Amino acid sequence: MKPHFYKVNTPLQESYTAYHLKSQNFGRIWHYHPELELHYTIRGNGLRFIGDKVGNFQAGEVILLGENLPHSWRCQEEYYDKDPQASIEAIVIQFLPDCMGKEMLSLPEAYLLPQLFEKAKMGMVIRGEAREKLIELMLAAVNAVGIDRLIILLSLLKILASTQEYELITSAYAFYKSNEVEALQLNKIYNYTLAHFKENISLSDVAAMRNLTVTSFCRYFKMMTNKSYYDFLIEIRISHACRILIEDRRPIDVLCFECGFNNVSNFYRHFKKITGLTPLDYKRRFTQSEKAE
Numbered sequence: 653m654k655p656h657f658y659k660v661n662t663p664l665q666e667s668y669t670a671y672h673l674k675s676q677n678f679g680r681i682w683h684y685h686p687e688l689e690l691h692y693t694i695r696g697n698g699l700r701f702i703g704d705k706v707g708n709f710q711a712g713e714v715i716l717l718g719e720n721l722p723h724s725w726r727c728q729e730e731y732y733d734k735d736p737q738a739s740i741e742a743i744v745i746q747f748l749p750d751c752m753g754k755e756m757l758s759l760p761e762a763y764l765l766p767q768l769f770e771k772a773k774m775g776m777v778i779r780g781e782a783r784e785k786l787i788e789l790m791l792a793a794v795n796a797v798g799i800d801r802l803i804i805l806l807s808l809l810k811i812l813a814s815t816q817e818y819e820l821i822t823s824a825y826a827f828y829k830s831n832e833v834e835a836l837q838l839n840k841i842y843n844y845t846l847a848h849f850k851e852n853i854s855l856s857d858v859a860a861m862r863n864l865t866v867t868s869f870c871r872y873f874k875m876m877t878n879k880s881y882y883d884f885l886i887e888i889r890i891s892h893a894c895r896i897l898i899e900d901r902r903p904i905d906v907l908c909f910e911c912g913f914n915n916v917s918n919f920y921r922h923f924k925k926i927t928g929l930t931p932l933d934y935k936r937r938f939t940q941s942e943k944a945e
Contacts, residue, residue: 655682655683655684655722656681656682656683656684656839657683657684657685658681658683658684658685659685660685660687660746662687662746666801667747667751667752667801667802667805668687668745668746668747668748668751668801668805669687669744669745669746669747670743670744670745670746670790670793670794670796670801671743671744671794672741672742672743672794673740673741673742673743673744674739674740674741675739675740676731676732676734676738676739676740677696677727677731677732677738677739677740678696678698678724678725678726678727678740678742679724679725680724680726680732680839680842680843681724681839682701682722682723682724682838682839682842683722683723683724684720684721684722684723685719685720685746686719686720686748687719687746687747687748688716688717688718688719688746688747688748688749688769688772689716689717689723689744689745689746690714690715690716690717690744690745690746690786690790690808690812691713691714691715691716691717691725691742691743691744692713692714692742692743692744692786692787692790693709693710693711693712693713693714693725693740693741693742694711694712694741694742694743695711695739695740695741695742696709696710696711696725696727696731696739696740696741696742697709697710697711697727697728697895698725698726698727698728698731699725699726699846699888699891699892700715700723700724700725700726701722701723701724701726702715702717702721702722702723702775702821702822703721703722703723703774703775703821703822703823704822704823704879705775705821705822705823706884706887706888706891707821707891708891708894708895709725713777714777714778714783714786714787714790715775715776715777715778715821716772716775716776716778716812716818717772717775718769718770718771718772718773718774718775719748719749719769719772719773720773721772721773721774721775721822723775725740726846727740729847743787743790743791743793743794745790745793745805745808747805749765749769751805752802752805752806764813764814765809765813767813768809768812768813771818771820772812774820774821774822774823775820775821775822776812776818776819776820776821777818777819777821778812778815778817778818779817779818779819780817781817782811782812782815782817782818783817785811786808786811786812789804789807789808789811790808792804793805793808837861837862840861841858841861841862841873844858844861845858845884845885845888846888849885849888849889849892849911849912850889850892850910850911850912851912852912852914853885853912855869855870855881858881869881885912886922886926887926889911889912889913889922890911890922890923890926890927892911892912893907893908893911893919893923893931894927894934896910896911897931897934897935897938898935898938904916904931904932908920919931
């Protein structure tokens with residue numbers, strides 16, 4: 653899926669942006685920008701689309717996105733229905749790799765930074781003590797002024813460059829530049845799928861949104877996303893199932909139908925293929941990790 657270019661408006665008097673975001677939702681557009689982005693979700697949950705991966709996000713998550721890495725945080729539907737109880741909050745820091753001067757990256761003391769920026773191109777979820785330190789600094793960055801802003805950014809980069817407490821998100825780094833019309837058309841398909849994934853989606857209905865035959869649409873979607881529309885739909889359904897497994901006590905044989913699957917065996921097969929675990933093992937692992945924290 654080709655993302656939409658997003659222009660980050662950094663004030664002329666600042667070398668990077670740091671802001672406290674409070675809104676109804678994170679929007680819907682899948683986009684990219686040349687700035688790296690450090691994103692701390694304070695409140696909100698739903699699905700995140702980063703590169704070629706679909707996953708769940710929730711409060712407390714800290715993610716570093718590399719330059720031009722396509723991404724979108726899609727909240728659950730109640731966040732788009734103007735539910736007064738549903739709103740998001742986040743701290744977002746965006747900066748160009750050379751925002752403090754190209755010469756700095758050539759300094760011998762900064763040898764870890766180019767390595768960090770390469771890893772960030774696949775997206776990094778930060779865990780443990782490193783996450784706690786980053787959160788404190790990110791909160792401070794929002795109101796910092798003058799040289800304190802640079803000190804905070806350097807401190808953030810030091811933690812990110814040296815920590816081993818992270819997981820890479822995508823399997824590869826790749827993006828396609830697109831024009832705005834094409835991006836909007838793809839987002840229409842993307843939004844339709846998120847709104848109807850629990851239903852029996854017809855390929856002919858989705859293809860009609862692009863005025864294509866089913867065969868042409870399947871070829872088009874594969875070319876744009878490097879995966880079939882069916883695989884994309886299954887990823888959405890499994891990501892929803894992962895969230896329900898963690899939040900709900902309903903039997904697994906019941907919740908599979910709420911995620912759009914027609915039978916239990918089909919659900920188990922796709923869940924194991926995508927996560928590497930059975931639904932029960934996935935739930936146990938998450939519960940154990942929560943207790944460990």
